[in-house]
Amino acid sequence: MPKIILDDPDQTLSMLRESVETLATRVDGAARLRRRRADGGDLDRDLWSEMAAAGWLGLLLPEDMGGSALGPAELAVLAEGLGRNLLTEPFAALAVLPGQILSAIGTPAAATIAQGLADGSRITPLLWQDAQGARAPLTLAGNGEAMTLSGTAHFVTAAASATDLLVLSERDGVPALVVLPARNGPAGSGGITVSSRPGLDGATIGQVTLSDVAVAQDQILAQGTAVETALQAAIQITRFALAAELAGVGAKALEDTVAYTRDRVQFGQSIASFQVIQHRLVDMWSDAEFACSAVTNAVEMLTEDTPAAAAQAVLAAKARAGDSAVTITRRAIHLHGAMGFTDECNIGLFNKRAITLNAMLGQSEDLRLEFLAQEMATKSTAA
Structure with missing residues (x-):
């Protein structure tokens, strides 16, 4: 497999x-x-x-x-x-x-x-996205001992369990990375309000609102271009991790589906012997292989320390693995028949996980557009 x-x-x-x-x-x-x-x-x-x-x-x-x-x-x-x-x-x-x-x-x-x-002693999610997944307007205002932080961040991971909050804010147009104690007490204590709603894959999607939260000078970890550089590098390697996880989701869903179709008997024979089922399984296998190969290529590019090539390889891997995992798991549900649509069947959980991971840090179509933009920029520079 x-x-x-x-x-x-x-x-x-x-x-x-x-x-x-x-x-x-x-x-x-x-x-x-x-x-x-x-x-x-x-x-x-x-x-x-x-x-x-x-x-x-x-x-x-x-x-x-x-x-x-x-x-x-x-x-x-x-x-x-x-x-x-x-x-x-x-x-x-x-x-x-x-x-x-x-x-x-x-x-x-x-x-x-x-x-x-x-x-594992500190749970430290990053606050940086708005409701559309773009940069959230989190503002650091004031100077010296009179600094405050305000704004709302969406898609906050483990917001209720957090011990600390890393906040990507702006101060007079300059990026600033601030750490705040999460204050896991009554809602709204210290100017921090946490809410959540159910996610597709069993996790919760957090929202954190900051209302004039007091910030001391030593809570500002960094300011300026260093913050933006760190964020972009972190997004790239996180997309790579998501691509690898998606490749694993798709490969396992395929493996489980192959086993199921071998065991499922209709008309006196395994449904895996039916030509139409074999065609679907081959399509799923091809998708899984391409996803794993794209991740392997990204590993090579990242290891060779070729920044431009690595950036494009990661975008390609996340886009390919995301599409692959979602497509494979949907087909897997169909091949499991009616039981594939029940919550008791694990194959549906793989599909929900694939959809969730695919949406993180850019859907496949968005990443392909970013890939093309980078490629055009590279060609323009070379010319």
Whole structure:
């Protein structure tokens, strides 16, 4: 069956794959998803702590920030394993995205937060998007001891479980990264109001409103171009992690569907023997292979440290893997028949997860337009 294939001379990737599979044998991802959905929670803290203990949350962070200082290949294998096993804790949004921003900022204060992120003691979502997924108007006003932060951020991961909030704000038109204590007390305490609504894949979608929240000077982690540079680099590597997870979701949905069609009998024979079913399975297999290949190509480009090529490879991988996972899981539901539409059948959960991940940090069509814009800019510069 399709999977992300990478060179593994020291067996590091194999051991990482085994660690994910070992956790998955103890943790039923589908059952955890259903339980979290029923409870209305936004994060399984016990599972998150296990992921931290395994070193996954700090996989990319430098060692002096409590991380493992590993690279794109290890990230791809880990994210793929999470997707295959339906381990839906928000690894990309809650570990990779804020972790890479903090790593790029690199100040002692940022390093302290990153260490807490790596060991699981700090839940630090990034506030930066509006209701359309664009940059939220979060404003830092005032000077000295009289600074306040105001605005509303949407699509906040684990907003209710957060211990800290990373806020991408603007101060007189200049980007500023601010850290706030989440104040998990009564709604609205300290000028911070948190609300949430159910998401498609069992998680909740958070909204955080800041109303003249007092900000001290030492809460400003960075200002200026360094913030924007850190954000763009973090978005790129997070899209890459999402692409790998999507590839895992699609490959596992295909694998489960192949097994189901072999076992399902109609008219005295396995439905996998019907030509029309075989054609659909081949189409699904092709989609899964292309997705895994696109992620493999992105690993190579990121490893070779070719910024322009890596940026385009990541966009291509996320677009390809997103379309692939959504298409495969929809076809998988159809091939499971009526039971595929029931909540008791796990294949529907894979479809919901694929749709959710595909929407994060840009739908496939948006990423393709961004890819074309970058390609045209590159050609224009070369000319």
